Amino acid sequence: MKHFFYLAVAGVGIFASCGNGNDTKATATTNDDVILHAWSWSFDTIAxxxxxxxxxxxAYVQTSPANTCYIGENGGLALFSQPGDSVTGKWYYYYQPTDWKIGNYLLGDRNQFKAMMDSANKYNVKVIVDVLPNHTAIDHTAVLPALDEAVGGHDKLYHANGFTPIKDYNDRYQCTTGEMGGLPDVNTENPDFQHYYMTYVNDLLSLGVRGFRYDTAKHIGLPSDPLDSLAARNNFWDVATGREEVKGLRLAVPADSLFIYGEVLQDKNVKESEYAEYMDLTASAYGHALRTVLDKADFNADSLLNWHHPVDGKHLVTWVESHDTYANEHESAGLTDEQIRMGWVFLTARQNGTPLF
Structure with a gap:
């Protein structure tokens, strides 16, 4: 991590001085890559x-979703809406796919994406793309005809339960097949959809992408989860990670040479260990604990000595805040810049975990 890592090591003493004073030496190998989350940066700006x-x-830069998306508010490009607007911000729209092709009005077209990838290759930075196969735009009539046709018709694009709002997020059937926040749930088990989606993924890989962040990953079923009536088997993750092919198409680059992680937000009935068989996971509970410590300026306000997660720290992506804790829940919006920076320093110096800045 070059000089940023050394800054972090120097800064971690701020936290360590609040501990019990017992020094221990790390003996395990530390994974020390760091991801820059270029949230809402255009492809041109990243390049x-x-x-x-x-x-x-x-080591990595993570883009916002690159897929074709719903054009909201007459194509406005401001990051957030103005006071009195009826929506929460323009950034929200690239999380509403209308097709799975590279390019959207918020971040740039395919040529601009390719230019960004050329720049990344020049400077030896790997690119992670935020992908979201779980749902489409709230206005599902905006889905483009090519997508409907590819999956066998508009009705085949969604789960049978895909327009039923989730009432209990700890009910795995509701969580993995139902409508989340108005976003209708895609039938990710439809082989025609899987083939169409993997064509998009392989196009990204062909341009040099070397990682994916799976948005709303816990809303896509695991093999052990209940089946939607339109699904033969819950095999999306086997296809997405290259364990299976679909209609003759397979992940173009071996998964073990990619950085793949899922937004599996922790709750009472989340199968973190099963998701971890396919990819690294977000350490959302650890981020909450860290924000508590920062907010109260007290190392003992919550435990930072364990990961608050059943998965080993080497397979966790850590953060002080995510775009959701800032823009959606506003949970982290009250922290000062100094507190945020101190938290990043701590995460960078802490053994294991891959910090997402």
Whole structure:
């Protein structure tokens, strides 16, 4: 992580001084890659800053979703809506797919994406793309005809339960087949959809992408989860990670050479260990604990000594805040810049975990 790592090591003493004073030496290998989350940066902006990203020591840069998306508010590009607007911000729309092709009005087209990838290759920075096969736009009539046709018709695009709002997020059937926040749930088990989606993934890989962040991953069923009536088997994750082919198509790059992680937000009935068989996971509970410590300026306000997670820290992505804790829940919006930076320093210096800045 170059000089950023050394800054972090120097800064971790701020936290360590609040501990019990017992020094222990780490004997295990530390995974020390760092991801820059270029949230809502256009492809052109990322490309223009790639040299600085590389020199700052980031191994990866993560883009916002690159897929075709719903055009909201007459194509406005402001990050957040103005007071009195009826929606929460323009950034929300690239999480509403209308097709799975590279390029959207918020971040840039396919040529701009390719130029960004060329810049990443020049400076030896790997690119992670935020992908979201779980749902489409709230206005599902905006889905493009090519997608409907590819999956066998509009009705085949969604789960039978896909327009039923989730009432209990700890009910695995509701969680993995139901409508989340108005977003209708895609039938990710439809082989025609899987083939169409994997064509998009392989196009990204062909341009040099070397990682994926799976948005709303816990809303896509595991083999052990209940089946939707339109699904023969819950095999999306086997297809997405290259364990299975679908209609002759397979993940173009071996999964073990990619950085793949899922947004599996922790709750009472989340199968973290089973998801971890396919990919790394987000350490959402650890982020909450860290924000508590920062907010109260007290190392003992919550435990930072364990990961609050059943999965080993080497397979967790850590953060002080995510775009959701900031823009959606506003849970982290009250932290000062100094508190946020101190938290990042702590995560960077802490053994294991891959910090997402």
């Amino acid at each position: 223009a800053n790639m040299k600085d990203i590389a020199e700052a020591g980031y």
